[in-house]
Amino acid sequence: MILQFTIFHIILALIFPIFPPLTSAQQEDGIIAQQGCNSTCGTMSIPFPFGMKEPRCYADKWFEIECKLDNNSQNPKPYLKSLNLEVNNFYLDLGLVEIMNPIHRPNCRKYNNNKTVIINLGGGPFIYSQDYNKFLAVGCNNLAFIQSSGNMVGGCVSICDDNNINSNYFNLSSDGCNGRYCCETSLPMHLSEYNATLQGLRGPNISECSYALILSRRWVYFDGLSSYLSTYYLENFNKLEDMEYAPAMLEWEILNDMLINSTFQLPSDSYSNCYDSQVTSINNRNTGRQCQCFSGYFGNPYIAGGCTESEVFNNKNNRSKKSAIVGVSSSLGSIGFMIGLWLLHKDMKKRMIKKRKEKFFKRNGGLLLKQRMSSGEVNIDRTTLFTLKDLKKATDNFNKNRVLGKGGQGTVYKGMLVDGKIVAVKKFKVEGKVEEFINEFVILSQINNRNVVKILGCCLETEIPLLVYEFIPNGDLFQYLHDQNEDIPMTWDMRLRIGTEIAGALFYLHSIASQPIYHRDIKSTNILLDEKYRPKLADFGVSRIISIEATHLTTVVQGTFGYLDPEYFHTSQFTEKSDVYSFGVVLAELLTGKKPISAIGSGEYQNLASYFIQCIEEDMLFDIIDKRVTKEGEKEHVVAVANLAYRCLELNGRKRPTMKEVTLKLEGIRGLNKKLSAQQNHEEIELPEIEEHQPWDEFSTSSSLQIVDSQTYSTDSEVMHIIELK
Incomplete structure (x- = not known):
């Protein structure tokens, strides 16, 4: 009888730890408001730091709740008084x-x-x-x-x-x-x-x-x-x-200013945990505090004594104590049996974890990935299958302080591997669809180009799949171009180099890779800048590998406003010239310093591509060119790049150049620019009295130089360029 009682309690002790954590719905059963404060509005409970009427009942005026009737209901409803917005529900544990x-x-x-x-x-x-x-x-x-x-x-x-x-x-x-x-x-x-x-x-x-x-x-x-x-x-x-x-x-969070300027203090008991938060920060600094009850406790962590032991957790502790008392009085055989059960539980837990990982592996497209690996689509030599343990350690358990950025596909964290290598870990938001994750992994594993971000591996044994990339430290081109840093300015030489190298990367994807690859989302936010401000093309989630014989790809229209090829938008047929159009917008961004879509007042927006074309056709190019480009660049070179961007933005895709043509022409312009810079530096040293260049206003756009296919040579035979009078 004693042995049966012991086994019963051991089984209970083994089962209870795998019960799921309590939800916020149980908060209604515990203490949720400050003592003496009304915590109900209609049918809804109002938890502190939110509160009504008296200032002591809420943490700050921002959290004040007004309980009032509206025209469509007989029951009063809670409103955030500071914002005049009706409240539907509170989730304290999620903030x-x-x-x-x-x-x-x-x-x-x-x-x-x-x-x-x-x-x-x-x-x-x-x-x-x-x-x-x-x-x-x-x-x-x-x-x-x-x-x-x-x-x-x-x-x-x-x-x-x-x-x-x-x-x-x-x-x-x-x-x-x-x-x-x-x-x-x-x-x-x-x-x-x-x-x-x-x-x-x-x-x-x-x-x-x-x-x-x-x-x-x-x-x-x-x-x-x-x-x-x-x-x-x-x-x-x-x-x-x-x-x-x-x-x-x-x-929401409790702002630091609220804690400084108020008598309200966060609790410091042993059942809740309050930690620094960055909810309202745009600079990754601590702006406030958030609190949670420890596992096994529920209630309101923002009130002293608000977190109480759950009934299930309390019962588990009571049963554990009784089991210990009975176990001490049991025979050595019972103890041995207990050890056996514990080992059995441990083994079962390992099996459960293994099955769970296998389940996630299949759900995240592991079988599809294995199939592509066996077919040779994935370059296994350049990729690693990371474990969740490795990546948790690398990212400090996916700490919020490690977030590099968030987007439509997921969140990117900065991490450091055991060998000291800095990496970027992307945590996908796939919602049961893994095509973009598998697609990006397969495509990037095949690409070997210095201007395309490198993939290092992936992890499929988690609920949400993870990709691991090389870490690119200096953000993206959009941020760098539109929020310029005076310490490291966006010079004309740098703009020309970035445009040339990204063109080369697209040329590689379209024509040099073993099978043509259409990127399908070329934009300045997908161009990252490394420690030397060299560009790296990123985000291949919607990219596609095309058969050599195919001329286009028919898909549901996807893309980003301002960069989307109008021809693709109307026909749903994506061609390599659709990438050329998007690159033309990036080139226009580099020349003008303007955003692809910008507000011009009263709910109206200006499309950079359309405005850029209009300015060129009306001989008003230099009304839109960035002042720094005007100051630093030779007019012939700037006009040549502008004309190239104009050709890329042709509405008729067949009239646009290929990325091979674009790359060769940009390289030619860049070669001329380097040569001219070298000559100017030499002349400044040897011939300081030389006359200055003609001012900008003495030139006309209509008589400027334009890049074409024919080749001519400068007086220095070592420098070859591809120019012709317009």
Whole structure:
């Protein structure tokens, strides 16, 4: 009897550790508000640091809740008073609050509201969560933009064949939000203010009722944030007709200033953990604090004594104590049996971990990757299969302080391997789809070019697949070009070198690689800069390997506003000349220092490619060229590069040059530039009295030099260039 009792308790002790952690829903059973404070508004509990009425009931004015009735409900609802936004739910353990966010809905008769939605969180402790929100646009043949601080930070295109958004047969849960009727994109990091706008594909006006909104991912996808949600909130877009607001997630933290200027203090008991946070920081510095209850405890970690032991955890401890007492009085045979059970449990746990890794390996495309490895598509010699243990150690368990950046595909962390090598680890957001992850791994493993970022390996034994790249320290070209550092300025020589080397990388992909590769997302944010500011082409998630005989690739339109080939957009046929168009936009960026899409006031945007073409055709090139380029570059060289960019931006893809032509011409211009610089340096030393060059205004764009296919030679026979009078 004693032996059976002992075994029963041992089995309980072995089973309970694998129970899942408690969720935030259990907070209602514990202490959630300061003593003497009202913690209920209607049917919702208000947890501290949020609170109502008296200042001592909330941490700061930003967290004050106003409980009020609205016109459509008899029950009072909580509102964030500082932002006047209705609150749907609180998630203390995740540092999230769900609010109802306004929907931009032009040309909708029911509400007759064509105003642009403008939201500003006021520089407080709140930001729109990048991880838990999406920007959605719903409508027919529309361009949707999200703008912040005067800059366009995101956008997407929604297209309809039948021009009828009220199609009842369209269902979000089955069709997805992939550009037909509905499109989506990720939010930028640290978004605290924005305005959403819509314009037609064929003009600025919207012809049909359309919608643009930030929406919580848990209302679009069943992604495990709330396990009781297994259906889609927007199964049919007809629901939007009756909605003025949509659920969105705000991340928050207790700002350092609040702790300094308030009598409120974070708890320091042994059941909760408060740590530095960077929720509102754009410079990776500590701006506040967040708290969590330790494992096995639940409640409110922001109140002293707010974290209490869970019933399951308490029962487990009680049973463990009883088992220990009975075990001491048991025979040596019982102890031996206990040891046997422990060893059995340990073995079972190893098996479970192994099966879990195998499950993740298969789900993350491991079998597909093995198939491609066996077929020779993946260069095994240049890649490594890393373990999760290796990468956790390298990234300090994926510490937030190690985040290099976030994007639509995932988050990139800085890490250091055991051998001291610095790497970048990309943690994908695949949501069950692994094609982009496998595609990027396969393509990069085949490429050996100094201007393409190198892949070092991957890890497939995790819930989310991981890719490991060489670490590129100086960010991307977009940041460097548009937020210039006076200590290391973007000179004309540097712009010319970056353009030439990226052209060479694309030439390699299109013509020299064993099979042609179309990048499909050429943009300045995908051009990284190494320690010597040499460019590295990155982000091959949507790239494709093409058979040598193929002339184009027919796909769903994907790309980035401002860089997207108009011909591809209208035909869905991507060719190598589509990459040439996108490169032409990058070349125009380098010449002008302007962004591909920029706001020009009152909800209107300027497309750099169109404006650049217009300036060249109207002989106004130097009205748009960057002042530094004008000052440092020879006019003939600048005009030659501008004419080359103009040819790359031809609307008719057949008239665009190949990347081979582009590379040769840029190399020719760069060779001339180097030669001229060397001559000028020599003349400055030997002949200081030599006359200066003619001023810029004495030249005309119409009589400038243009790069063509024929070859001519300078007076110095060692320098060959490819120029001809326009």
